[in-house]
Structure formats: C-alpha cells, structure tokens
Amino acid sequence: xxxxxxxxxxxxxxxxxxxxxxxxxxxxxxxxxxxxxxxxxxxxxxxxxxxxxxxxxxxxxxxxxxxxxxxxxxxxxxxxxxxxxxxxxxxxxxxxxxxxxxxxxxxxxxxx
Amino acid sequence: xxxxxxxxxxxxxxxxxxxxxxxxxxxxxxxxxxxxxxxxxxxxxxxxxxxxxxxxxxxxxxxxxxxxxxxxxxxxxxxxxxxxxxxxxxxxxxxxxxxxxxxxxxxxxxxxxxxxxx
Numbered sequence: 274x275x276x277x278x279x280x281x282x283x284x285x286x287x288x289x290x291x292x293x294x295x296x297x298x299x300x301x302x303x304x305x306x307x308x309x310x311x312x313x314x315x316x317x318x319x320x321x322x323x324x325x326x327x328x329x330x331x332x333x334x335x336x337x338x339x340x341x342x343x344x345x346x347x348x349x350x351x352x353x354x355x356x357x358x359x360x361x362x363x364x365x366x367x368x369x370x371x372x373x374x375x376x377x378x379x380x381x382x383x384x385x
Numbered sequence: 386x387x388x389x390x391x392x393x394x395x396x397x398x399x400x401x402x403x404x405x406x407x408x409x410x411x412x413x414x415x416x417x418x419x420x421x422x423x424x425x426x427x428x429x430x431x432x433x434x435x436x437x438x439x440x441x442x443x444x445x446x447x448x449x450x451x452x453x454x455x456x457x458x459x460x461x462x463x464x465x466x467x468x469x470x471x472x473x474x475x476x477x478x479x480x481x482x483x484x485x486x487x488x489x490x491x492x493x494x495x496x497x498x499x500x501x502x503x
Contacts, residue, residue, distance in 0.1 A: 308494070313499070315495050315496045316429070317494070318492075372419070372434065374431075375428045
C-alpha cells in the first residue's frame with residue numbers, strides 16, 4: 274500500500290537540542306496526524322491537524338499542516354530523554370474515508 | 386479518555402493454530418475499528434477496516450479467509466488469524482475512532498499484540 278515519505282529516517286541528537294522532521298505525499302490529505310511509538314507499544318497521538326496552514330502546539334511539540342495539503346512537519350524543542358522513540362506521520366483523506374496512511378517513520382535517539 | 390485496550394499482549398503458538406486478538410474501546414463507542422500489521426523496523430500497514438454489525442473491508446492483498454474479523458458490538462472487534470504460520474508472525478495493532486457527530490476525531494491505538502508462530 275501507499276506510504277508517506279518521512280525524513281530523516283533516523284536522528285541522533287544530544288539532550289536539549291531541537292528536532293525537526295517532515296512528511297511528504299504525492300497526494301492530498303485533509304487531516305494530518307503525528308504519532309509516537311515506543312518499542313513494543315502502539316502509537317500514541319501527539320498532534321492532529323485539520324486545516325491547511327494550521328500550526329498547532331502541544332507542549333514542546335509544534336506541527337504544521339502544509340498549505341498544499343501534501344506535507345506536514347513536526348518540531349520538538351529542547352529534547353529530553355523520554356522523547357526517544359519512533360515518530361510517524363499519518364494522513365487521512367477524510368470526507369467519509371477514515372483510513373490512515375502512515376509515513377515511514379523517524380527514529381529519534383538521544384546521545385548521552 | 387479514548388482508551389483502546391488490546392488483548393493478549395503477546396502470543397507464542399505452534400504453526401497451524403488459530404489465534405484470536407481482541408480490541409476494546411474502554412470509554413467510548415466505535416462503529417469503526419481498524420487492524421494494522423507492523424513488521425520489525427517497518428511502518429504500520431492497514432489490513433482491514435472493521436465495521437460494527439457488518440462485514441469488514443479488507444485492503445488489497447490481505448486474505449479475508451485468513452484474517453477473520455468480527456465487530457459484534459460498539460466496543461469490541463476481534464481479529465482471528467486462522468491456521469497461523471511463521472510468516473504471520475508480526476505485531477498486530479488495532480485502532481478505534483470515537484463515534485460522534487464531529488467528524489474530526491482521530492484514531493486511538495491499542496498497545497498491540499506480538500504474535501510469534503513457531
């Protein structure tokens with residue numbers, strides 16, 4: 274099935290650094306979602322975006338829904354050890370189609 | 386709120402066994418639930434959409450006779466992997482979406498079931 278292109282594939286950063294990752298698609302989505310997955314667990318919703326151009330924050334996390342509706346980015350400021358994990362974007366067409374298409378994931382590692 | 390519970394957390398069984406996985410929405414009703422499969426170091430791939438009171442909708446390439454889905458109530462969907470073989474070993478995750486008038490309700494995920502077929 275289709276997957277969204279997510280970059281970077283992995284990141285190695287030091288605690289306290291800011292993080293930026295993005296997600297692009299060849300097709301339009303009307304909802305963009307960002308999830309975090311810890312090993313052996315299901316994804317946990319971080320931020321949901323419903324409107325093109327929307328910029329939404331959740332604590333140290335900020336995400337934006339691209340104007341073209343084909344991309345989104347997620348920023349994490351002042352990273353802490355518990356930010357370690359895999360971050361997935363997901364797009365939803367909407368208008369009765371509730372299926373999610375997931376990105377390829379960004380693995381975040383914090384170097385001590 | 387919006388808690389999704391999945392059971393069991395992990396299963397190890399012999400080849401040829403059928404395995405049932407439950408997905409429950411604990412504090413909300415969900416007319417639609419989704420089943421995903423995730424192989425190691427890969428993303429989540431949608432297998433099927435489970436609709437309460439009707440047949441599930443399967444994604445292309447997913448065998449409906451192999452992966453039986455039942456969604457008998459607004460809070461429970463089950464996935465049965467029939468005659469499981471080693472290649473069915475994977476991490477199976479369900480999600481549910483709050484059934485409400487507001488269509489802007491995101492999917493919430495269970496903690497997944499690790500299935501290992503020997």
